[in-house]
Amino acid sequence: MSKLPYEVQTEPVTPLSVLSLDGEVVNPDFLPELSDDQLKEIMYRMVFTRTWDERAVNLGRQGRLGFYAPVSGQEASMVGSEYALNKDDFICPGYRDMPQIVWHGLPLYQAFLYSRGHQQGGNIPQDVHVLMPQIIIGAQILHATGVAMAFKKKNEKRVAITYTGDGGSSEGDFYEGMNYAGAYKLPVIYAVQNNGYAITTPYSKQTGALSIAHKAVAAGIKGVQVDGMDVLAVIKAVQEAAERGRNGEGATLIEMLTYRFRPHSMADDTTKYRTKEEEAEWALKDPLVRFGKFMEKKGLWTEEDTNRVKEEAKATVNEHIKKAEAVEKMTVAGLIDSMFETTPQYLEEQKADFQ
Numbered sequence: 001m002s003k004l005p006y007e008v009q010t011e012p013v014t015p016l017s018v019l020s021l022d023g024e025v026v027n028p029d030f031l032p033e034l035s036d037d038q039l040k041e042i043m044y045r046m047v048f049t050r051t052w053d054e055r056a057v058n059l060g061r062q063g064r065l066g067f068y069a070p071v072s073g074q075e076a077s078m079v080g081s082e083y084a085l086n087k088d089d090f091i092c093p094g095y096r097d098m099p100q101i102v103w104h105g106l107p108l109y110q111a112f113l114y115s116r117g118h119q120q121g122g123n124i125p126q127d128v129h130v131l132m133p134q135i136i137i138g139a140q141i142l143h144a145t146g147v148a149m150a151f152k153k154k155n156e157k158r159v160a161i162t163y164t165g166d167g168g169s170s171e172g173d174f175y176e177g178m179n180y181a182g183a184y185k186l187p188v189i190y191a192v193q194n195n196g197y198a199i200t201t202p203y204s205k206q207t208g209a210l211s212i213a214h215k216a217v218a219a220g221i222k223g224v225q226v227d228g229m230d231v232l233a234v235i236k237a238v239q240e241a242a243e244r245g246r247n248g249e250g251a252t253l254i255e256m257l258t259y260r261f262r263p264h265s266m267a268d269d270t271t272k273y274r275t276k277e278e279e280a281e282w283a284l285k286d287p288l289v290r291f292g293k294f295m296e297k298k299g300l301w302t303e304e305d306t307n308r309v310k311e312e313a314k315a316t317v318n319e320h321i322k323k324a325e326a327v328e329k330m331t332v333a334g335l336i337d338s339m340f341e342t343t344p345q346y347l348e349e350q351k352a353d354f355q
Contacts, residue, residue: 167198
């Protein structure tokens, strides 16, 4: 019998971190190589994303957006993981993963159109390498696995990354995708943002495994658990996973331990299943505060910078929601036409009925 690529773990793992809660570097060996300008860009994106999220929640309450899944608290895992990729790498997101695909190139107004259920939200520009967020839990994992197989067959030095939550790691698609990637050594990254709850189900009831990262062993791929509230740790983990994929060393499962500060969706009530004590504990790990302290100590960021980005983000969101609202309303006929290069006769007849 062939030997496993690494020893099966029977003890809990310690999440990889770079920064302490006070913004001090505690693991210099895992510190990614980033210039001052790159660090400032990462901080900019995190502050922008938090402000955009706050504004989107209000837009949802006003009825100007449709389904929206809040992201505050998960900026490090989202912004950091996307920043570690190349622009020609491919993202297959879940429904909470709007920040990754917008920072990867999707215009913000199209993200709003997607939320509003408009077909133009899925009309992705040719040079933007993303799929639209998958609403079916776990289905995006198979999509990313297929994209990675295409990269391998074409001998392209590109990787695919897909995201799900801790709940998604219990889906059959999760295991099927990883098993296939392990068998064929595919250049794919499975990023599980473990925010503690699959809607209302706590992680403790989700699995009997020591961690989600441990599940990589059965698929024969590398498994890593990282502090998902530490943007530098996330960047380093994804950089290494992407390098492995490009070098033909196969797939990586990255479990990012994070926390969503807001509800699962705007129809959720967290007071029914989370305690104030738990929320207060995680608030101390706020990725913006943590990375912000690191940046301030390096003399790269100030409170004035944060306020400037907040105002810019508010103005940008207002501009793009107005642009989305100005797009011509969708029709059944238009939806049918958008599905085919040449619309079949039977659908032409249905269009006529609608019109």
